[in-house]
Amino acid sequence: MELRHQVAVTLAEVAEAAGVGESTVSRVLRSHGSFSDKTRERVMAAVERLGYVPNRIAGTLASAGSRLVAFVIPSLSNIVFPDVLRGASAVLEENRHQAVFAVTDYDPQKEEALVASMLAWRPAAVVLAGCEHTEGTAKMLRASGCRIVELLDLDGEALDIAVGFSNRAAGHASAEFLLTRGYRRIGYVGHDLIRDTRAGKRFKSFCETLGMHDVPLVDREIVAGASSVENGQVGLEQLLARTPALDAVYFSNDDMALGGYFHCLARGIHIPSRLALFGYNGLDIGRVTPQPLSTVRTPRVATGRVAAQLIVENAPSQIVDLGFELIEGATA
Amino acid sequence: MELRHQVAVTLAEVAEAAGVGESTVSRVLRSHGSFSDKTRERVMAAVERLGYVPNRIAGTLASAGSRLVAFVIPSLSNIVFPDVLRGASAVLEENRHQAVFAVTDYDPQKEEALVASMLAWRPAAVVLAGCEHTEGTAKMLRASGCRIVELLDLDGEALDIAVGFSNRAAGHASAEFLLTRGYRRIGYVGHDLIRDTRAGKRFKSFCETLGMHDVPLVDREIVAGASSVENGQVGLEQLLARTPALDAVYFSNDDMALGGYFHCLARGIHIPSRLALFGYNGLDIGRVTPQPLSTVRTPRVATGRVAAQLIVENAPSQIVDLGFELIEGATA
DNA sequence: GGCTCAAATGGCAGCGCTGCCATTATCTCT
DNA sequence: AGAGATAATGGCAGCGCTGCCATTTGAGCC
Numbered sequence: 001m002e003l004r005h006q007v008a009v010t011l012a013e014v015a016e017a018a019g020v021g022e023s024t025v026s027r028v029l030r031s032h033g034s035f036s037d038k039t040r041e042r043v044m045a046a047v048e049r050l051g052y053v054p055n056r057i058a059g060t061l062a063s064a065g066s067r068l069v070a071f072v073i074p075s076l077s078n079i080v081f082p083d084v085l086r087g088a089s090a091v092l093e094e095n096r097h098q099a100v101f102a103v104t105d106y107d108p109q110k111e112e113a114l115v116a117s118m119l120a121w122r123p124a125a126v127v128l129a130g131c132e133h134t135e136g137t138a139k140m141l142r143a144s145g146c147r148i149v150e151l152l153d154l155d156g157e158a159l160d161i162a163v164g165f166s167n168r169a170a171g172h173a174s175a176e177f178l179l180t181r182g183y184r185r186i187g188y189v190g191h192d193l194i195r196d197t198r199a200g201k202r203f204k205s206f207c208e209t210l211g212m213h214d215v216p217l218v219d220r221e222i223v224a225g226a227s228s229v230e231n232g233q234v235g236l237e238q239l240l241a242r243t244p245a246l247d248a249v250y251f252s253n254d255d256m257a258l259g260g261y262f263h264c265l266a267r268g269i270h271i272p273s274r275l276a277l278f279g280y281n282g283l284d285i286g287r288v289t290p291q292p293l294s295t296v297r298t299p300r301v302a303t304g305r306v307a308a309q310l311i312v313e314n315a316p317s318q319i320v321d322l323g324f325e326l327i328e329g330a331t332a
Numbered sequence: 333m334e335l336r337h338q339v340a341v342t343l344a345e346v347a348e349a350a351g352v353g354e355s356t357v358s359r360v361l362r363s364h365g366s367f368s369d370k371t372r373e374r375v376m377a378a379v380e381r382l383g384y385v386p387n388r389i390a391g392t393l394a395s396a397g398s399r400l401v402a403f404v405i406p407s408l409s410n411i412v413f414p415d416v417l418r419g420a421s422a423v424l425e426e427n428r429h430q431a432v433f434a435v436t437d438y439d440p441q442k443e444e445a446l447v448a449s450m451l452a453w454r455p456a457a458v459v460l461a462g463c464e465h466t467e468g469t470a471k472m473l474r475a476s477g478c479r480i481v482e483l484l485d486l487d488g489e490a491l492d493i494a495v496g497f498s499n500r501a502a503g504h505a506s507a508e509f510l511l512t513r514g515y516r517r518i519g520y521v522g523h524d525l526i527r528d529t530r531a532g533k534r535f536k537s538f539c540e541t542l543g544m545h546d547v548p549l550v551d552r553e554i555v556a557g558a559s560s561v562e563n564g565q566v567g568l569e570q571l572l573a574r575t576p577a578l579d580a581v582y583f584s585n586d587d588m589a590l591g592g593y594f595h596c597l598a599r600g601i602h603i604p605s606r607l608a609l610f611g612y613n614g615l616d617i618g619r620v621t622p623q624p625l626s627t628v629r630t631p632r633v634a635t636g637r638v639a640a641q642l643i644v645e646n647a648p649s650q651i652v653d654l655g656f657e658l659i660e661g662a663t664a
Numbered sequence: 665g666g667c668t669c670a671a672a673t674g675g676c677a678g679c680g681c682t683g684c685c686a687t688t689a690t691c692t693c694t
Numbered sequence: 695a696g697a698g699a700t701a702a703t704g705g706c707a708g709c710g711c712t713g714c715c716a717t718t719t720g721a722g723c724c
Contacts, residue, residue, distance in 0.1 A: 008454070010709095010710060011710065011711060020674085021675070022711080022712095023675080023714095024673055024674070026712065026713095033672090034671055035672065039672080039673085054452050054711085055452065055709090056453050057393045057454055057710080057711090058393050058679090058709070059712070061387075061678095061679050061712090062679055062712040063711080066389070076414045076421070077418060079411075079414075085408055086409060096449070098434070100430055100431065101417075101421070102421065102431070103421050114425070117428070119385045120388035122389055140383070143383050229620045230616060258617065258620075265597070284560060284561060287562065288562050288594050290594055290597045343680065343681065344681095352703075355682080355704060355706095356703060356704075358681070358682065359702095366702060367703075368702065368703095371703085387679090387681070388681090389679090389680080390679070393709050394681040394708080395681080395682050395683080396682095
C-alpha cells in the first residue's frame with residue numbers, strides 16, 4: 001500500500017494527452033463555453049485514462065469565488081448543531097458546495113480565532129450560532145466581504161442574514177403554558193447560562209413572563225457543565241432536595257428534562273400530578289417516552305436547510321423567522 | 333450593511349505598506365526563516381492597520397500541502413458521527429488543521445461521488461466510516477496520494493490507517509453475555525442492515541455465537557429506516573406481537589434499545605425478569621434511565637481523536653484497536 | 665468560389681502565495 | 695582593518711487553474 005508521494009495529474013497533462021488546449025479541457029470539464037462532441041469525448045477519455053481529479057484549490061484561486069461554507073458552531077454534543085449541519089449539508093451538496101466546520105465550545109474568544117482561520121479559506125459564507133460575537137469577530141466578518149449567517153437566535157442585531165426564531169418568545173410561551181395549566185410553584189433547572197446565551201435568553205424571558213403574572217420563580221438550580229441527561233437528573237434531584245414543594249420545573253433543554261423525567265420515574269414521583277416537567281427543543285426521543293415530553297419544538301434541520309439555501313442563491317440580507325411549536329405532551 | 337464586493341488585502345499590499353519585501357512579510361507571518369524584531373513589528377503593524385487576512389487558498393497552492401482533513405460520513409443523525417467529529421475536531425484545531433465534511437446517507441455511490449469532490453481540495457487525509465467502499469472509491473483514494481483513515485470497523489482490509497474496534501467481537505460479546513445470564517429465547521430488533529454494514533456485522537456475529545451454543549435466534553424484526561428511538565419502540569412492539577415468548581432482545585443500537593425500553597415501561601413489561609434488553613453504543617442517556625441500559629460502550633470520541641492525531645503527525649499505516657466495553661447495566 | 669458569421673479552439677496572463685536563490689547588512693575573530 | 699561567516703532581506707518563478715482575447719474552422723449563402 002505504499003502509493004504515497006505521487007505527483008497529481010494536472011489539467012495540462014490531460015490537454016496534452018487529449019491533443020487539445022488547456023482551455024478546452026477546462027471548458028469541457030465545467031460544461032461552460034462551447035466545444036464539439038468529438039472533443040468532449042477525447043477529453044473525457046483522457047481524464048478517465050489518467051485518473052485526473054481537478055484541483056479546486058487552483059480553480060478557486062484563479063476564479064476568485066469559492067464554494068466553501070464555513071460553520072463555526074459552539075458544540076457537537078448538543079444535538080442542535082448536528083441537526084443544523086444535517087439540514088445544511090444536504091442542500092450544500094446538491095449545489096456543489098462544501099462545508100467546513102470548527103467548534104468553539106461556547107467560547108467567544110475561540111470563536112474569533114476560528115472565524116479568522118476560516119476566513120483564510122475565502123469561504124462564500126460564514127455561518128455562526130447566535131448573534132452575540134466579539135467586536136473583533138464582527139469586524140473581521142464585515143471586512144471579509146463574504147456572506148454572514150447567524151442561526152437560532154433572532155433576539156439581537158443581525159450582521160447580514162439571520163435564520164431561526166426568538167428564544168425570548170420560546171421562553172415566554174413556555175411560561176404562559178405552565179401558567180395556563182395552573183402551575184404556580186415553578187422551579188428551573190439549567191446548565192451553564194453564561195456560555196449558552198440562548199438558553200439564558202429563554203430563562204430570562206421565562207422569568208419575566210412569570211413576573212408579569214405575579215408568580216415568582218420559586219427556586220433554580222444551575223448545574224456546572226453542559227446540557228446533558230445526567231446533569232438534568234442531578235439538577236432536579238438537588239432542586240427538589242432544597243425546595244420540595246414545587247409543582248412544575250422548566251428545564252433549559254430536553255436533555256435536561258429527560259434526566260429530570262428519569263429521576264421522577266426512578267423515585268416514583270408522579271408526573272404531572274405531583275410534578276410537571278417542561279423542556280426545550282422537541283427531541284425525537286421526547287415523543288417516545290411513556291409520557292411524551294411537554295416542550296417547545298425548534299426547527300433545527302430546517303434552520304440549516306434554509307440557511308444553506310439562502311447562501312447558495314446568494315439571497316439579500318434578511319431575517320427569517322422559522323418559529324417554533326409548543327408541544328403539549330403529557331408531562332405538564 | 334452593504335460591505336460586499338470588497339477586494340481583499342493581499343500580501344503584496346502589506347509588504348508595500350510596511351516598506352519591506354513580500355517574502356519578508358511571508359516569513360514574519362509564518363515565523364519561518366529569519367527577520368529582525370523591528371521588521372516584525374513593522375509588518376504586524378501593517379497587517380493590523382490593513383486588516384490583512386492571509387489567503388490560504390493561494391498559500392496551499394504555492395506550497396503544495398494542505399491542512400484540510402475531509403470527513404465523508406454516513407450520517408449526522410446517528411450520534412456516533414458527531415461524536416467522532418467532536419473528538420477529531422479538537423485535535424485538528426489544536427494542530428491548525430481544518431475539517432471539511434460531507435454526508436453519504438449510507439450510500440456507497442454517494443460516498444464515491446463525495447470522495448471525488450473532496451479530493452479536489454487536495455486534503456491531507458480523507459476519513460471514512462468502515463472499510464467497505466466501492467471499487468472506484470478505493471481506486472481514487474489510492475491514486476490520490478493522501479492519507480486514508482477508515483473508522484469504526486476493523487473487520488476487513490484497511491487501505492491505510494484504520495481506527496476503531498471489531499463489530500464482530502462486539503456482537504460476539506453481546507451474545508455471550510446474554511447466554512451467560514441464562515437467556516435462551518432471544519430476539520433481535522434492528523434497522524436497515526444493508527446500508528449500515530457495521531450493524532450487519534454485529535448481528536451476524538451475534539447469531540453465529542448463539543448458533544455455536546445451539547441457541548437459535550427465535551425471531552427478528554427489521555424496521556425500515558434509520559436507527560431511532562421511535563423505530564426501536566415500533567420494532568419491539570411488532571416483534572412481541574408476533575413472538576411474545578421471548579426472554580431477551582438484542583437491539584442494533586442504543587437508540588433502538590431505548591425505544592424498546594420505553595415500550596416496556598409503558599406496557600408494564602417488567603425488565604429484566606420478563607424481558608431483557610441489550611443495546612449497542614453506550615450512549616450517556618442509557619446510564620441515566622431508571623434502570624441503566626445493558627450495552628456495549630464504544631470509544632467514539634476517542635476514535636475521532638486518535639484518527640486526527642495520526643493524521644497530524646503523519647503516522648505510518650496502521651490498525652488501531654481501541655476496543656469496547658461491555659456495560660452490564662440493569663436491563664439484562 | 666468567395667464571403668459572412670458563429671462555433672470551436674488555443675495561448676497566455678495572472679489569481680496570491682511560497683520557495684529558492686542572490687544580495688546586502690551585520691557580526692566575529694584575528 | 696579585513697576576511698569570513700551569518701543574519702536579514704528582496705526578487706521572481708511557478709503552484710494549477712480560469713478568463714480573456716485572438717485565431718482557426720466550418721457551415722450557410724449568394
